[in-house]
Amino acid sequence: MADPAAHKPGIALITGASSGIGEALAARFARAGHDLVLVARSADKLKALAQSLSAQHAVKVWTAPADLSLPDAPAKLHAAMKRARRPIDVLVNNAGVLEHGDFVTMDPARHQQLINLNVAGLTAMLAHFVPPMVARGRGRVLNVASIASFQPVPSLATYAATKAYVLSLTESMSEELKGSGVTLTALCPGVTATGMLSSAVAGSSELSKLPKFMIGDAERVANDGFEACMAGTVIKVPGVVNLASILSARATPKWLLRRVSGAVVRAMR
Secondary structure (H helix, E strand, C coil): CCCHHHHCCCEEEEECCCCHHHHHHHHHHHHCCCCEEEECCCHHHHHHHHHHHHHHHCCCEEECCCCCCCCCHHHHHHHHHHHCCCCEEEEEECCCCCCCCCHHHCCHHHHHHHHHHHHHHHHHHHHHHHHHHHHHCCEEEEEECCHHHHCCCCCCHHHHHHHHHHHHHHHHHHHHCCCCCEEEEEECCCCECCHHHHHHHHCCCCHHHCCHHHCECHHHHHHHHHHHHHHCCCEECCCHHHHHHHHHHHHCCHHHHHHHHHHHHHHCC
16 A cells, blocks of 8 residues: 555745745645745744644644844754754745835945845755755755846846846756756746835835736735746746736847836836
């Protein structure tokens, strides 16, 4: 008789899991039967979410509070999973931070914070968790990027640049790992109704003018991301409006795209 455990979905580690898209992704993976490791800075929020998901979906959920912007945090997290004998079959790099405003008005330390988490932290997570997947011959990675990955975005310059890095790294690694049993997916949502957006809107007159049809739903984004990750799709842009804007941007000369983006931002002020 076949062992039922052999067909059980593996453990999914989800960063930035305490709210927004990360929380929605945690719920979606739990619904599919994955045991979870939830990572974020807020221990209390993680504990409450873990209890809720475990009760709803009859899965094991562990919490691992961590600030992944700190240089040694990914290494410590990987070591903790190894000690606990919890092989990570799905890595979801969702932790990230956004800052809206003109580049020259932002504090230099804030630029560095975006780079530390969105770029350095994500890269370190991949460097620690992907090699064991390759050694086992199986694994899935979902990197949460943004539609800002595809074009210059005045007033989101550093954020857009960090997400362009995430997209480029995902595409490069997906080619390197072809045939290894490990796939990488870049989820590129547009503006999504999350706590991060609410914080950004509070400090930005431009963002507060966004029409509602342009703001996505976190659960729909998470579902699209989950399905793309499981299918091994390299790039997933949720939503028809977002996909249309990306296709348009890719067909537009860079110099024109910069000027149009700048004109739109200035007109909204």
